[in-house]
Amino acid sequence: MDWMKRSRAKKQQRRNNPPSEASPAVSLHGAACAYEGKQAVQPLDWIVQPGEFWVILGPNGSGKSSLLGLISGAERASAGGVNIQGRPLAEYGRRELARELAVLPQEGLPPLGITVKDALEMGRFPYRDRFGREPDGAAAQALLTRIAERLALTELLSRRLDELSGGQRQRAALGQVMAQQPNVLLLDEPTAYLDIYYQLDIMELVQQWRAEEGLTVIAVLHDLNLAAQYAQRLLLLREGARVAEGRPEEVLTPEVVGALYEVMPPIRVGHEEIGVPQMLFRAQSAKNGKRPGSE
Template identity: 40%
Template sequence: MTTLHDTTTTAPHDSAVATPPVLEARGLSVGYDRRAVLSDLDLRIERGTVTTFLGANGCGKSTLLKAFGRVLKPIAGEVHLDGVPIRKEPNRAVARKLAILPQSPAAPAGTSVLDLVMRGRNPHQSWARPWTAEDAGVAEEAIAATGLTEVAHRDVASLSGGQRQRAWIALVLAQRADTLLLDEPTTYLDLAHQLDVLRLVRRINRDQGSTVVMVLHDLSLAARYSDRLVVLHDGGVVADGSPVDVLTPEVLQSAFGLHARVVPDPVTGAPMVVPEADEHDVTGLAANANLG
C-alpha cells in the first residue's frame, strides 16, 4: 500500500512485463480555472481491474475521472491511454477504447431505452459505415445483459432509478470499450438498487475482462466490489492498494476525519467500516432500549 502522504503509486518492477497500463497519469495537475485540485499525480490503472476512487467531498475524485476520460484538460502533466498520450488520439479512437458515465446523466424527453443504448454505437459509425444489423444486435445484447429487455421500448424517464442507471450502463456496454469510467453510478439509488448496479459492474468486469474505474462514496460497498481502492486527500493520493490494506482506522481518520472501526464483512470478508458511536448515538440506543 502507498503510505500516507505519498502521492506516487508504485508500479511493478518486473522488467519482463512490457504491457503498459490501460490508463496512466504522469505528473498530472488538474483542476478548474487554472487552480489545481490535484497536483503532480502519478497513477497507473492496470488492465482488467476494478479500481475505486474514494475521498471526502471536494478531494478531486470526479476531477481525476474526468481527466482520465479527456473531459477535463490537465493544467500540467498528461494522461496516457494504452501507452499513448490521450491528447494525441482522435476523439473516435478514444471513444472506442474508453467509455465514461458522468454523474446524473439525463436523456432527452421521449427517448426509449433502445434509442438511448443505440447511441453507444456512435463511435463505430462513419459515412462509410452507417447503422447496421450488427449495431442493433450489440445494443440488444447490452439491454439483455442489464436486464432491461422487457422495458426496451419504454421511455427512459418512466423507469425507476435503478432501471435508468442500468440503461445508461447498457449504453456504455454497447460502446464496446475495454475501459469503463463510472462517476458515482449509485448516487440517488436505494441500497437494493446500489447493490444491483455494483453487482452488474462486477459481472461486466469478470465476464468481459473490462477495466473499470469508479467513484463511490460508500466505503464498505467500495471494498466489497473493488480490487483496488485509491484514497484522495489534500491534492494527492494518501492510500492505494487492496481494500484490506487501504481501509484502516488511520486512513479513515486522516482522509475523512472519521473515527471508525474496520471489521470483516460477515458475508464476503471484505473490510466493513463501522463509525464509532458518540454520546448522542449511545443516548438514542438507550432510549430505544427503554421503549422496548
C-alpha cells in the first residue's frame, strides 16, 4: 500500500536500529503502578507481539488507563519494568520513543485555533531537527498528503480544529499519530465521544493501518461488542489485576463478563457476519446506583 509508505528517514532509522526479530513489541515484567502507595496496577507480566491488536477491558477504576500510562511512559513503574521492542522504556529519549510509540487520547485533539494541516505537521516532530527541518522534507510532505487523502481530511486542511466536529477532530488526531509513523499505537477509549458512524470509522482506519503496516495496537475500550469485532486478543482487568486473557471467543463468556462488571450474566450471541461473540445485557434490579463492594 502506498498511502502510508515509510519515509526514507524512517527506513534509514530502522536500518540503523533494527528491532530484534525475537523482541515483543511491548513486554511488561512484573510492572506495577501505584499512586501515593495505592496500587492501580498490580505487578503484571504481559507480552504483546508485533502486529497484534489487543483491547484492554475492565470496569471503571480497574487500572486500564494506568496500564497504558505505564507503557507510554506517562506513569513510572512502581515495581518491575516495561520494554518496548525489547529495550527498557527508561532508556529511550523522548523523540526516540515518539518514533516507536504514539498515543491517541480519548478526546482527540483539543479544539485549538491551529489548522488541521498544522496538527498533521506536528506529528512529524520526532523526525525534525532543532530548526524544524527533516532530512527529506519532500517525502514528509508527500506522506502528509497521502494521510490527508486517506482520512478524507484534504478538504479540511485549512480549517481550524475549533471549527471541527468531535468526529472530525478525532480523525485529525488519528492523522497526527499516523504522521508520527510509530510501530506501536496506544488508544485510550478513542471512540468515547463518537457516534456509531465515527466509532466504526476510527476502528476501521486503525485496523487497516495495522493490516497494511504491521502496526501493533493496544486499545482501551468500554464497548465489549466493538472490542470483540476488532481485537485479536483481550486483556481483562479488575482491581488492577488480570482476570483473563485470550481471544474474544475464549474470554467473553457470560460468566466472565457478568463477574467482571458485577451484572447478570449477559446473553451471548454470534455476530451474524463475522461470528465473533456479541453480548446482550439484561436489565438490572435497582441497586441505588451502588456497586456491591464499591466505596
